[in-house]
Amino acid sequence: MPQIKVKIYRFDPSKDTEGTLREYTVDVADGARVLHVLHAVHEQDPDLAYRYCCGTGQCGSCALQVNGVPVLACFHEATDGMVLRPLNLPVQKDLVVDMGPALASIASLVPGPGRDLPRKREIDAIKPLRSCIECLACVSICPAMEVAEFTGPTAMRQEMRLALDPRDTRDRIPQAIQEGLFTCTTCQYCWKVCPKDIQIPGKAIEKLRAIANRQGLTLPRHQEIAQIIRETGRSVPRTQPTFLEQVGGTIEPYGEVKATVGFFVGCMYNLRLPRTALDALEVLRRNGVRLIIPPEQICCGSPLIRTGQVAAIPEIQEKNIRAFVSRGVDTVLTMCAGCGSTLKNDYRTPFRVVDINELLCSIGIEMPDILPVRAAYHDPCHLLRGQGIRDQPRQILGTVVNEVVELPVKCCGAGGGTRSGMPQVSHALAGKKAEEISKTGVDVVVTSCPFCEFHIREHSDRPVQNITSILLEGYRAKDARCSKEN
Template sequence: MQISVTISRFNPDTDTSPRMEPWNVQVEDGARVLNVLERIHDMDPTLLFRSSCRAGQCGSCAVKMNGEPVLACTEEALDGMVIEPLDLPVIGDLMVDLVPGINDIPRIHPSECGTNPTQEDVLRIKPLRDCIECLSCVSVCPAMKVTEFLGPTSMRSQMRIALDPREPGNRIREALEQGLFTCTSCNRCWRVCPKNIETPGKAIEKLREIANREGLTLPRHQEVAELVRTTGRSVESGKHVFLDLVDEVIEPFGDVKREVGFFVGCMFNARLPERAMDMLEVMRHAGIRVIIPKDQVCCGSPLIRTGQTSIINALMEKNIRVFQDRGITTVMTMCAGCGATLKNDYETPFEVKDVSEILTETGLPPLKLLQTTATYHDPCHLMNGQQITKQPREILVQAVERFIEMPAMCCGSGGGVRSGLPDEAAALGEMRRTAIRKTGADVVVTICPFCEYHIQEHSDKPVKNLMTILVEALGEKPTELS
C-alpha cells in the first residue's frame, strides 16, 4: 500500500531549524512506522533514526507520530502521518540524545545487609520494572521544562528502590532533591508510556507518602490536609457555598431523560459555585435530573496527590455511602480532578462520568452559536486522568462559531504545585499564556476549576467554564453571585 508521510529533517551542523519533508512510500499491509522509515532510508540513506530490537523491548526507536510519542517498531503506520523526533535534544532528524537522560536515572545500590524481596515485594516492584528507558515520559514532562526535576522515570526508579529490601536504606531525601514535589500529577507520562506504567499514581504519590511518614511534606500541603481533617473540605468556604445554595434534587424542565448524582468537589463548592450553578441550568434544559447529596465531602485528591493518605479511607467510604444510600447509579463529576480520583483511586459501586460524557450521551438542548472564537484547554485530569478529549470539543463546537485547537499542556496548577511550588506553577501558566496568544482566540474554555482559576492569572483572554459557555449559548445569563 501507498503511504504519504511527513518527516522532520534536521541537521544541526547546517540547519537552524527543522524542515518538514513529504514522502510517498510503498509498504506492506500492517507496516509499522519503523518499516516506513526504513523504506525512506533505502531511498535516502542520510535519514537518521534509531532502532534495535524491533519488538518494543529496547526503547531505541521512540518518535512522535502526529504529535504523540510512540515506539516506531510497534506502532502501525498511518497514511498522512507526521513523524518528528521526541522533544529532547536532537542529534539529527529523528535521532535524539537519550544517553544523558538514561544516565540520570537513579540506580539501586544493593547492600549486603539487605534481604531478598518476598513474593509480595516482587509483585509490587514488577509494574515499575517494565520501563524500557525510551524517555518518552521525559520528553513530555511539563515540570522538567520549567524546573529542576529529574523526571518521571527517575521517580519510577526511586520507588522501585524504595520497595526493594536489598537496598535497606532510605533515599527519600535524594528523591526530594531530584524534584519529587515538582510533579503536577498531569499523568502525561503515564499516557505516553509504551509500557503503560502509571508513574504518578504508582511511584510519585507513593514516594510522597514515604516523605509524609518522614515528616517531609511541604508545609502548605500540610495545611490543606489539616483543613480536610477539620472541615471535610480542602478549600476554605468563601462568601457562597454551592451546597448551601441548592436543593437536594434539581428537576429538569420537561421530561426526565436521565438521573445523575452530582459530586461537586471542593473548588466548585466553595470557590467557583457560579460554575456549578451554570451546570445545573444546563441540566435543566437537557432534561437531566440532578441529585445532590449534601453530606458529601472532599474526594481526597489533594491528599492523595501529595502523599497524605492517612484519612483517605474515611473520605472514600463516606462519599461512596452518600450516593449509594440514595440509590444513585451514575455519579457525575464536573471537576476533572475529582472525576479522575473517583474513577482511578476509588472502587465505586456506581459508574462515574464527567459532565461532558453525560451531556454528549444524553444530547444537548438547542443552542445558539455564540459569535466568538474559542480555544479549549485540556485539563490534565480529564485528558490523561480520564482519557476524555473528544466530548468537550463536541460540545464546544455546537456552542461557538469558531473553534481553534491549542496544543495540550499542563497549566501547572495540579499535584499540589500551585500551593506548594508557586513559581513552577506560574512558569507553566506563562507557557499557557504564550500558547493562548498564538491561537488568537477570544476566549479560553476549560472544565477544570483548578485550570480555570490558574490560567486566568496567566491569560490576557477570559477563561470560561464550558458550562458557562453553554448557558450563554442557551441565551441565558451566566450565574453571578454577589
C-alpha cells in the first residue's frame, strides 16, 4: 500500500484572507487516482472541500490542478509529492470553485417548428464537439480569458456544435463574435488539457471563423493579410532583401552530410527576420545538413486557416507540396513553429515534416562554447502543443548557456491572428509575459518561433533571441577561442 505525501490548497473565505498549502500523508492502494487521495485526506480532515461525483471521468465535477496542470482528479494517477490546487476560477472553498458563470455561458439549442433532422453526415461532424463534460479545465487555462471579454473555449465549442445543427434556429456567428471569437490565440492549451481530447481551436474556433468569413464578418486586418497573400504569396510585405533572394537551390554542409532536407522558410523568416534564418542556415551547415531550398515556396497558409479564410488553402497547399515533391525531397524542415504546426496538422504531405529542434537533436549537434548568460526559454504554442516539442530546444539551449530558466507556460499573445486583429488582447498577453520574464532577471529570452520572437521583443526589456542564433553565437565563441589557442 503506497504512502503518498500531498500538498493541498486550503482556503476558507469566511476565515482566511489568502489560501495556504497544507501537507498530508495518506495510504492508498496501487494505481490510486488523485480523487482517492482526496478521499483519504477527507477522512483525516473532514473539513476539506472538494467536488466529485461519477468517479469515472464522465461528469466533469472533479477537475483541479495537479502541479499546475488541470486534470480530472478521478482519472489522474496520484503521485508522491503532488501539489493540488483549485482550477483557476473564483474559489468558494479549498478545491471547490464557482463553476456557475462559466456553465451558464454555454449556449443552448433553440428548437423551432419544421426544422429538419440532421443527416448522418452532420451528426458525424457534431460528434467530436459533443463529448464535453463541462469540467472547465479549458476555461481554467485559457490565456485570452484572462485579458479579454471572452466566454472561453467550451462556450465556443458549443457555438460551433450548434452552428452545425440544422435543428438550431439561431445564427451563431454574431453571438460568437460578440463572445470573443477573435480573441483566441489558438494556443491549443485548451485542447491539450481537455480530458475528452476535443480539438477546440481547430474544430471550433477556426471553423466558426470560417463561417464568419463566408458571412463577410472577417476582421478588416485579417482581410488585409488575405489580400497580401493573394497578391504576393506572402503574408508580410517586403521591406528588405528576403532570405530566398539571398539563398537558393541546394546548400551543402561544411563537413560530412548527415541529412538532406527540403527547407521551408516561412514568411516571417523570409521577409521580416531573414538574418535569423541565415543564422539557422549556418548552424545547419555546421551540423551536416544539406538543404534544398525551392524558391517557389509560398506562405504555408497558417494566417488564413487561423482566421477562417480558407477558400484559397487547397491551392496554397498544392503549390507548396509540389515545390518539394518535384525536387524528390522526403523530409521538409521548418524553423517557424507556426509553419511546422500547419504543415504537420493542416496538410496531408507526401513527405515527413520536422522542426529544426527535432532535426538537430536527432542528428546530434556539435558542442558550442558555453556563453556566460542565464537564458529563459519561452515555449512557442505551435511548437510545444502544435508539434509536441518540449525537450529538444531545452537540450540545445542547455549546451550553450550557463543556466536555462523556466517560464510559466503561457501564450505570448502573438498567434491566431490576434496580434493583427485584436492588438489590445495580444499586447495585454505580451505584457504579462514580459512581467514574468522580468521577475526571472535573466539576460536573454530564447525561443524558437518568429512570431513569439518578434512579439516578445516589442514588449520585454530583455533581448530576445532565436535558439539557432544563440547556438551560432556559441559556435562563434568557440571559433574565436580555438583561433586564439592556435
